[in-house]
Amino acid sequence: MLDQALIIGASNGLLFGDMIIQLLTFIILLALITKFAWKPLMNVMQEREQHIASEIDQAEQSNQEAKRLMNEANDELKNTRQNAQQIIDDANETAKNQQAELIKAAKEEAARIKENARLEIEQERDKAIQALQTQVGSLSVQIASKVIEKELSETEQEKLINDYLDKVGEDNE
Numbered sequence: 001m002l003d004q005a006l007i008i009g010a011s012n013g014l015l016f017g018d019m020i021i022q023l024l025t026f027i028i029l030l031a032l033i034t035k036f037a038w039k040p041l042m043n044v045m046q047e048r049e050q051h052i053a054s055e056i057d058q059a060e061q062s063n064q065e066a067k068r069l070m071n072e073a074n075d076e077l078k079n080t081r082q083n084a085q086q087i088i089d090d091a092n093e094t095a096k097n098q099q100a101e102l103i104k105a106a107k108e109e110a111a112r113i114k115e116n117a118r119l120e121i122e123q124e125r126d127k128a129i130q131a132l133q134t135q136v137g138s139l140s141v142q143i144a145s146k147v148i149e150k151e152l153s154e155t156e157q158e159k160l161i162n163d164y165l166d167k168v169g170e171d172n173e
Contacts, residue, residue: 137161 138161 133165134161137164140164 140160
């Protein structure tokens with residue numbers, strides 16, 4: 001039977017010895033490819049896989065860092081806006097206080113001016129009353145001297161004026 005298989009194989013151009021050589025050549029070729037091509041290729045593929053994984057990790061870290069920085073920037077912007085609003089509120093409060101102080105100072109100045117004017121008016125009135133009393137006194141003495149037709153001495157005239165002024169002063173009070 002084996003002879004028949006060899007004869008049949010030989011008639012087709014295939015020999016059992018050739019098959020074994022081809023099989024051995026294939027195994028040797030497979031071993032050489034595995035050693036010199038497959039392993040380095042697999043090493044390159046593993047390195048590439050590790051590199052890609054590392055790039056993905058770095059991208060995730062960068063993404064997280066960007067999110068953190070964005071949150072910090074938003075917080076800083078929020079704080080800045082709050083600070084700006086606080087400054088505006090403080091400025092408004094200061095302006096209101098200054099306005100109140102200016103109004104108070106103006107009212108005090110107006111009251112002071114009014115009081116000074118009142119005092120000046122009183123002084124002028126007192127001067128006018130005194131001048132009027134003096135004139136009235138002189139006129140009274142002149143009228144009295146004409147009425148009684150006598151000439152009064154200077155001392156008597158002075159006494160009469162003072163008496164009259166005292167009476168006029170009592171009437172005004």
